[in-house]
Amino acid sequence: METTANKNSVKSERLMSLDVLRGFDMFWIIGGGALVVSLSKLNALSFLEPVAIQMRHVEFEGFRFWDLIFPLFMFISGVTIPFAILSKVDKGISKKSLQFRIVKRAFILVILGLLYNGTLQKGFADMRFASVLGQIGLAYFIGATIVLQAKSVKVHALWLLVILVFISVLQLFVPVPGYGAGWFDPVKGMNAYVDQLLLPGRLSVGTYDRLGVLCIISASVLVLMGYFAGRLLRQPNITPNRKALYLLGTGVLFILFALVLAPVYPVVKSFWTTTFNFLTAGISLVLLAVFYYVIDVRKLRGRVFSHVLFFFKVIGLNSITIYMAARILPFREISGFFTGWLVEPAGTWIMIAGAITLEWLLLYYLYQQKIFLKV
Structure with a gap:
């Protein structure tokens, strides 16, 4: 989404907000929604149950966040x-x-x-x-x-x-x-x-x-x-x-x-x-x-906030790539290979979090190599 300055357009710049918003959107698909559902099953985090419900489609008529x-x-x-x-x-x-x-x-x-x-x-x-x-x-x-x-x-x-x-x-x-x-x-x-x-x-x-x-x-x-x-x-x-x-x-x-x-x-x-x-x-x-x-507009860039923005931006720049990769590659199984010993005492959330981490590291590698697969 490159922009070019001319008499009809604004100064050439990429809107970071679009990449971050796209990454925020894709995050839920590649594991964010499943992570919330898994966390809501823990006794200490049962208050997340109303949020977890929003991570599922309505059966037919109505609306939830997942829709x-x-x-x-x-x-x-x-x-x-x-x-x-x-x-x-x-x-x-x-x-x-x-x-x-x-x-x-x-x-x-x-x-x-x-x-x-x-x-x-x-x-x-x-x-x-x-x-x-x-x-x-x-x-x-x-x-x-x-x-x-x-x-x-x-x-x-x-x-x-x-x-x-x-x-x-x-x-x-x-x-x-x-x-x-x-x-x-x-x-x-x-x-x-x-x-x-x-x-x-x-x-x-x-x-x-x-x-x-x-x-x-x-x-x-x-x-x-x-x-x-x-x-x-x-x-x-x-x-x-x-x-x-x-x-x-x-x-x-x-x-x-x-x-x-x-x-x-x-x-x-x-x-x-x-x-x-x-x-x-x-x-x-x-x-x-x-x-x-x-x-x-405000260009807020606090230390923690900047890291959050970067996390979503990396996802947003290769959204189609990770959508297909999450379907083809067994990220959760790979995560389970390394975290399986923790799943029983901690819960499946740790395996899901591990899968998200692996997905993001793949995207980060592509980002570092300046590889952005677009169609």
């Missing part, structure tokens, strides 16, 4: 668009070349998603096409293509509105054959109908896929919302304090909007409803505002 992890990552990918794509347009790189990069990125992420799903391990007969990485790639492809090819910010906003309305109308008002309209149900919902109609291969829940066709299209809204946040951060004529305030205020409004609509249009991550988009985008905006203000 934010994936949308936050997608939102951040959108924030980088003005820096990673529009800055290159400003430098004269052709849109054709940039569009090819976007397509290439989507293709690679879809392939990595298939690998993550265990396609090579389990074979092609029962393969699942939908994946986290595939959804990131395809939703980013939709959002980034709109930003690159549309002629103005107004058109970008219009596309965002069109996708929101399209998803909302489908889920609320278009009848599913045999069931009718407005069902938020694993069998009767529009997402289930579309996935069974269009998505090949195995579906994650049998009747639908949590990362299915409508989820991908709807998730592109988060990419576009992130893009508008990134565009604000890149504006040279707005003070950093005002940028943080605008992000915070918009985030709070989005959260309130989602909560007001939730009784009639429920928050359902598995269906990626519009209310889910607004709620997660709102929380993402609030987090971005806080991280941006503390790290890039």
